[in-house]
Amino acid sequence: MVEKYKVITLCGSTKFKTEFLQVQKELTLKGNIVISVGLFGHADGDYENIITTDIKIMLDDMHKRKIDMADEIFVINKGGYIGKSTKSEIDYAIKIGKKVNYLE
Structure with a gap:
């Protein structure tokens, strides 16, 4: 079975990790290919540990x-x-x- 699936990229603050994971699940179960963030810097506390200015610029561009x-x-x-x-x-x-669609 080969379908034409809509591709949706999630955007938003990485402090909303729970919401990202819930929306990713819901959109996937509706038959969409979902692209999300690579890490949850705010929710996981990575901003204090590993997110330098150069990495932030790279992540935004990615x-x-x-x-x-x-x-x-x-x-x-x-x-x-x-x-x-x-x-x-x-x-x-x-x-x-x-x-562009919005959660709220």
Whole structure:
């Protein structure tokens, strides 16, 4: 069975790890290919330990490449929160013509 699956990249603050995992599960079970973050820097406390300025720049650029691969993005905006990096990703997605959906 070969289908045409929609590809969705998740965007949002990595402090919302629980929400990312729940949305990833729900979207996958609906028949979507889901691309997510590589790590949860805020939720897992990695920002204090391993996230240097250069790594942050690299991760932000990698996430934009994930947006390039997607048909649309899904923003994890718990409580309406959208931080600077997420805002940049939304703006980029809109600029290149991707559909944007929101958790809230």
